[in-house]
Amino acid sequence: MRSFIAFLATVLGLVLTAVAGPAIWVDQNLVQESGFVKMAQPLGEDQEFQVALASATSRSIVSELNLPDVLSEAITPVVNAAAKGITKLPGYEAAWTESLRRSHHLTITGEAGTAQPSGFTFDAAPMVQLLADSVSSKLPVKFTAPKQVLLPVGSQAQRQVLDFMVNYAPLGYYAAGGAVLAFLLALVSARRRGITLMVMGVGVALIAAVWKVGGGLAAEQLLTRSDAEALSGVLGQRLANEATTVLDSWFLIFLAAAGVLFVVGIIVQAISRSREARARR
Numbered sequence: 359m360r361s362f363i364a365f366l367a368t369v370l371g372l373v374l375t376a377v378a379g380p381a382i383w384v385d386q387n388l389v390q391e392s393g394f395v396k397m398a399q400p401l402g403e404d405q406e407f408q409v410a411l412a413s414a415t416s417r418s419i420v421s422e423l424n425l426p427d428v429l430s431e432a433i434t435p436v437v438n439a440a441a442k443g444i445t446k447l448p449g450y451e452a453a454w455t456e457s458l459r460r461s462h463h464l465t466i467t468g469e470a471g472t473a474q475p476s477g478f479t480f481d482a483a484p485m486v487q488l489l490a491d492s493v494s495s496k497l498p499v500k501f502t503a504p505k506q507v508l509l510p511v512g513s514q515a516q517r518q519v520l521d522f523m524v525n526y527a528p529l530g531y532y533a534a535g536g537a538v539l540a541f542l543l544a545l546v547s548a549r550r551r552g553i554t555l556m557v558m559g560v561g562v563a564l565i566a567a568v569w570k571v572g573g574g575l576a577a578e579q580l581l582t583r584s585d586a587e588a589l590s591g592v593l594g595q596r597l598a599n600e601a602t603t604v605l606d607s608w609f610l611i612f613l614a615a616a617g618v619l620f621v622v623g624i625i626v627q628a629i630s631r632s633r634e635a636r637a638r639r
Contacts, residue, residue: 360549361547361549364543364545364547364549368544368554370536370540371540372537372558372561374536374537375561378531378533378534379566381526382530383530383605383608384523385528388466388520388523388527391459391466391467394462395455397601398458402454406596407593407596411444411485412441416441416489440489444488444489447492453487464479464481464508466524477514477516477520479508480508481508481509483505511597541558550630551623551630552623552624552626552629555619555622556627559619570605570606570609573605
């Protein structure tokens with residue numbers, strides 16, 4: 359009976375672990391603003407993204423001016439030249455961080471986020487304003503950036519999946535607590551605690567492998583779209599890459615934890631056998 363209880367508790371603990379890991383990851387890296395900004399921050403230094411960003415912001419400025427074609431053609435090279443060096447402008451890092459914060463509010467925490475027709479909504483207004491401030495001194499006209507420059511990434515179906523993940527992510531902490539209790543019950547009930555620990559280690563390793571494969575696929579499905587040459591397409595692909603990178607770090611942590619459980623299990627089992635051997639003498 360004790361072995362059966364230990365088996366059920368171990369299985370329950372592994373199931374809860376499989377649920378808790380992705381949920382907590384989503385909460386810390388998508389739901390929480392600080393985690394999202396930290397995850398997406400490296401995008402600001404990505405070369406391909408910089409090229410797409412420069413092109414999109416320069417087009418936004420020229421279109422907002424509503425100038426005659428002749429004057430627009432004369433101004434466009436000035437704007438394009440400034441846009442190509444947008445990452446070198448003072449205040450770029452702050453503008454990029456503010457864009458990420460606004461985008462997180464629109465997509466995740468803000469009331470407007472539930473109404474967005476895309477999986478993710480990026481607000482490039484702070485970047486456009488930075489470029490506008492830079493080129494205003496070089497142009498015969500003054501430019502005021504719009505309050506929002508929204509770039510949709512993904513589809514409504516992806517939006518629904520993201521909403522589901524965000525709403526249920528906080529439950530991951532309860533699942534993690536349940537997993538800990540289940541594993542403790544398994545250890546208390548088990549006759550062969552060393553073997554139980556080894557089974558836990560193997561189970562956690564398998565779960566981590568499934569996360570690594572499934573997490574990368576999920577990120578691509580949630581954030582990528584067909585127009586890969588546009589800024590929104592580049593943004594979606596790069597966000598998926600950054601999410602996968604962060605997920606890989608979690609994979610290594612859980613893999614290390616699995617290894618510790620397995621090694622401790624071997625040691626406990628060896629000690630147990632040694633005691634049994636001495637008792638038989």
